[in-house]
Amino acid sequence: MNGPNMIIPRTGIGLDVHAFAAEEDPRQLWLGGLLWPGERGLSGHSDGDPVAHAAADALFSAAGVGDLGTHFGTDRPEFAGASGVTLLAEAARIVRAAGFDIGNIAVQFVANRPKFGPRREEAQQVLSDAAGAPVSVTATTSDGLGFTGRGEGISAVATALVYPRHHEGIGQSASANLER
Numbered sequence: 001m002n003g004p005n006m007i008i009p010r011t012g013i014g015l016d017v018h019a020f021a022a023e024e025d026p027r028q029l030w031l032g033g034l035l036w037p038g039e040r041g042l043s044g045h046s047d048g049d050p051v052a053h054a055a056a057d058a059l060f061s062a063a064g065v066g067d068l069g070t071h072f073g074t075d076r077p078e079f080a081g082a083s084g085v086t087l088l089a090e091a092a093r094i095v096r097a098a099g100f101d102i103g104n105i106a107v108q109f110v111a112n113r114p115k116f117g118p119r120r121e122e123a124q125q126v127l128s129d130a131a132g133a134p135v136s137v138t139a140t141t142s143d144g145l146g147f148t149g150r151g152e153g154i155s156a157v158a159t160a161l162v163y164p165r166h167h168e169g170i171g172q173s174a175s176a177n178l179e180r
């Protein structure tokens, strides 16, 4: 039952896909907030980190304050080459400014490589520091199927849980608080 003083958490979802850059392109791979030396880079306006981007989009979705394009559009030259960690930290700042606290973020990416397991703790630490809340990351292959199976790109999906810091009028004030 929803009492007048009950805090109702909100979930959000984010999905991001980046294609691998051409083989001759010197872009480096950024994934889960980490640099992966020797791995082929992903294309993108920013550093192309789908894990960080999906996490940021899940936060925006949970707070109901738009999405990645709303806040970090590709028409904004200041985000060219931007680090996914920086975008996630900025997304968390925006969501908190809109009146929400962040419970957690969970991300799963789909790729044949890099092999993520050995660097999971490192990635989770970097992303959790950026979000100021626990971020967990899991990885899977698509069993050789689809664009991820063919090694054409990497996809990531994320969920986030946020909850309003103050109960009153949060539905109306989320956008207004963004301006403050």
Ligand SMILES: Nc1ccn([C@@H]2O[C@H](COP(=O)(O)O)[C@@H](O)[C@H]2O)c(=O)n1
Residues within 6 Å of the ligand: 110, 111, 112, 113, 114, 115, 116, 117, 118, 139, 140, 141, 142, 143
């Ligand atoms: N890039 C990846 C992909 C997967 N893993 C780990 O391997 C496990 C098995 O993958 P399946 O595709 O067969 O589910 C998976 O659960 C991950 O632990 C990985 O580290 N890096």
Ligand SMILES: C[C@@]1(CO)OP(=O)(O)OP(=O)(O)OC[C@H]1O
Residues within 6 Å of the ligand: 016, 017, 043, 044, 045, 046, 047, 048, 049, 053, 068, 069, 072, 073, 074, 079, 080, 081, 082
């Ligand atoms: C992050 C932004 C902005 O630099 O660019 P991309 O790196 O291309 O990433 P995408 O996931 O397509 O999201 C759009 C933009 O907000």
